[in-house]
Amino acid sequence: xxxxxxxxxxxxxxxxxxxxxxxxxxxxxxxxxxxxxxxxxxxxxxxxxxxxxxxxxxxxxxxxxxxxxxxxxxxxxxxxxxxxxxxxxxxxxxxxxxxxxxxxxxxxxxxxxxxxxxxxxxxxxxxxxxxxxxxxxxxxxxxxxxxxxxxxxxxxxxxxxxxxxxxxxxxxxxxxxxxxxxxxxxxxxxxxxxxxxxxxxxxxxxxxxxxxxxxxxxxxxxxxxxxxxxxxxxxxxxxxxxxxxxxxxxxxxxxxx
Numbered sequence: 697x698x699x700x701x702x703x704x705x706x707x708x709x710x711x712x713x714x715x716x717x718x719x720x721x722x723x724x725x726x727x728x729x730x731x732x733x734x735x736x737x738x739x740x741x742x743x744x745x746x747x748x749x750x751x752x753x754x755x756x757x758x759x760x761x762x763x764x765x766x767x768x769x770x771x772x773x774x775x776x777x778x779x780x781x782x783x784x785x786x787x788x789x790x791x792x793x794x795x796x797x798x799x800x801x802x803x804x805x806x807x808x809x810x811x812x813x814x815x816x817x818x819x820x821x822x823x824x825x826x827x828x829x830x831x832x833x834x835x836x837x838x839x840x841x842x843x844x845x846x847x848x849x850x851x852x853x854x855x856x857x858x859x860x861x862x863x864x865x866x867x868x869x870x871x872x873x874x875x876x877x878x879x880x881x882x883x884x885x886x887x888x889x890x891x892x893x894x895x896x897x898x899x900x901x902x903x904x905x906x907x908x909x910x911x912x913x914x915x916x917x918x919x920x921x922x923x924x925x926x927x928x929x930x931x932x933x934x935x936x937x938x939x940x941x942x943x944x945x946x947x948x949x950x951x952x953x
Contacts, residue, residue, distance in 0.1 A: 698731040699783040700741065703776040705804050706849055709768025713738035719846035720768045721857075721872055724810045725801075726791070728783050731775075738769045745871045764871035792819040793865050797837055797850035807849040808838065809861035823867030826952060828893020830866035831859075832918065835910055838862075841924045855907050858920045859895060862910070866893075868952055874908040881950035887915075887931055894951050898933055898944035907944050909934065919944075 702723040710717040713735055723729065723743070733740035745764045778786075791811035799806050799818035806812075812819050823830070835858060844852030848861060856874040863870045870877050878897045884890055890911050898907040909919025917929045921943065928935045933946040 697780065699778050699780060700729050700731060700739075701776050701778045701782075701786075702727045702729075704774060705806060707770050707774050709741070709766075709770055709846070711768065713740070713769040717769070719844075721766060721846050722848045723770070724848060725804060725806055726786075726811045726813065728778065728786055730783075732767065734772065737772050739772055739775055740767060740769050742767045743872075745869060745876075764876050766872045786813065789813055790822055790824075792816060792821050794818055795820045795834070795865055797841070807851065808834065809848070809864055820865070822864065826863075826868040827866045828891065828952070831862045831868070831893050832910055832912055834862040834865045835918045835924065838924045839918075839926070841920070843920050843922050853920060853924075855909065855920045858918075858924060859908050859910060863952065870952075875905045877908055878905050878948060878950060881952040884949040884951050887929065887949070890949055891951065894949050896929065896949050897947050899947040900945070903947060905947060909944075911949070 702725055705725055707723040708719045709721045709723060711720050729741040729743045731739050732742050743766045791813060792815060794806050794808055794810040796818045797808050801816060838850055838858065841850055842852050843854060845854055847853040848857040856872060856877060859877060860870045860872060870880060874897060877895065884894055892911065892913050894911040896909050896911055896917060897905050899905045909917040911917050911929065915929050916926050917934060918926050928937065933942050934944040936943045
């Protein structure tokens, strides 16, 4: 087995082995991965999230596998190999996480949530317990950050990228995509019972999860749609006052722990 590490600010993971293919996610500096396949110019890699909170939720029809491998293609010229011993050692460490939208580290501009394995003025040790209020506080720091499909950086991120980055800084490891994140936590049945830091999931008419946001007090939600923004929530879903319409249909609310 071959292992690698991201030694750049970020590396694009693409759906197919070509530059024109959609970006499905990003590797951040110091994140490790396993190489599954190679071509002359591309490597198929796999990262794996083992979320902090998983529940077999039979009531909502959601089943859980316990781990979430995530695959994508990266450029071979961006590959940096590490040994199996180095790979396993890093997996066993609790990282310091950049807690500012952008920070300078050894000449690199790193983005919020990037793991480090040494103390840094703009990084905090990942908490051992989940603090929902912290997740909201970090999300607020990213207000106005532009939407980018597959993005996980302060300069561009998608809805589940926002929740994943901010949850980790608050002590919770989530899977990459909203359709995976919805498998975590406990169901909250009524909007009146929600708490700050609950995750609300939205979908299409067939119930397919397509969006996620972080609930706040006063019936508000912070999410990434066009940009990281704050909107209002009701039983139907997200209400955009500027457009005077509901933009996302509510499917389920989950409480992380």
